[in-house]
Amino acid sequence: MSERVAPDQVRIVACVGAGVIGGGWVAYFLARGFTVRAWDPAPAAEARLRGLVDAAWPALTELGLAPGASVDRLTVAPDLAAAVAEADVVQESAPEQLDLKRSLLAAIDAATPEHVVVASSTSGFGMTEMAVEARTPHRLVVAHPFNPPYLIPLVEVVGGEKTAADVVTWTAAFLRHIGKSVITMDREVPGFIANRLQEALWREALHMVANGEATVEQIDASITDGPGLRWAFHGPMLTFHLAGGPGGMARMLDHFGPSLLSPWTRLAAPELTPALRERVVRGCADEAGSRSVADLVRERDRALVDLLRVLGKVH
Ligand SMILES: NC(=O)c1ccc[n+]([C@@H]2O[C@H](COP(=O)([O-])OP(=O)(O)OC[C@H]3O[C@@H](n4cnc5c(N)ncnc54)[C@H](O)[C@@H]3O)[C@@H](O)[C@H]2O)c1
DSSP states (O other): OOOOOOGGGOOEEEEEOOSHHHHHHHHHHHHTTOEEEEEOOSTTHHHHHHHHHHHHHHHHHHHOOOTTOOGGGEEEOSSHHHHHTTOSEEEEOOOSOHHHHHHHHHHHHHHSOTTSEEEEOOSSOOHHHHSTTOSOGGGEEEEEOOSSTTTOOEEEEEEOTTSOHHHHHHHHHHHHHTTOEEEEESSOOTTOSHHHHHHHHHHHHHHHHHTTSSOHHHHHHHHHTTHHHHHTTSOHHHHHHHHTGGGHHHHHHHHHGGGGGSTTOOOSOOOOOHHHHHHHHHHHHHHHTTOOHHHHHHHHHHHHHHHHHHTTOOO
């Protein structure tokens, strides 16, 4: 059996599923100088993927491409087997449906040499539940990125019950080597870490819209003009540490701790009724105004590049 390459010796990356996230991974791997083999079963997947890469390339170029990086190093494979055959690592980014993930990961597992790590972009499934049909689950691991994966540094890496510890270590080392900020978990944390926090906020936002307590636009402004500015450099913990004044977090907890019992939070998921869906969708359309999704992607990428620069996070 061949040996797994060292994390800094990866040359060929296979990306399976090439939508918003898979396409973003493809762009990032290309920018870091890798040869990328992608596969996606959708009709016209190649044109869509090349469009995604072209849209990401200006920001990636501005941040600095690795020597030899080129969009010409992308091949769209005719089938899954061709995409993964020579890969040093595989990144799966197919739709978030458990049955699909199970059968797809089993198919990737069957087609990929056994020493190769297979990572999934899943936003919330545990690898234990996704790997049930795989023959060699020890090399399957979650590597959960954030949109857009070509600009947001964080990736959450977590194995399932059958994932070998050295696979988690290898994946974290590979991703750090290519410039990612990696959080690893030594056991399967439901929903991972950043995603749990993100979802808690999202749940509250949907409750407020459903109850007519806030508009979509107010929710967005409340974060971008408020706590969101601080969260780019101090997380929620250090932010509240400072809110306690010279006494820091201890004073913060003693002062505001009792109000934790206030019935502000509505931790049960809101029912996604057609009316709520309509209100959120219409609110976003109103807020976006004449800006198309492509305009907003350009606006976001511009702002993220500037922010990464200001924060000294450009690799
Ligand atoms: N969108 C996000 O913000 C985000 C963030 C982090 C992680 N994720 C995760 O990334 C994964 C992909 O999400 P997305 O937002 O890119 O979805 P998407 O719908 O944009 O892309 C999914 C792609 O998978 C392809 N596909 C469908 N069936 C497939 C199959 N059997 N094999 C391979 N590819 C197949 C589709 O054609 C499509 O191009 C999901 O697991 C999701 O939870 C999404």
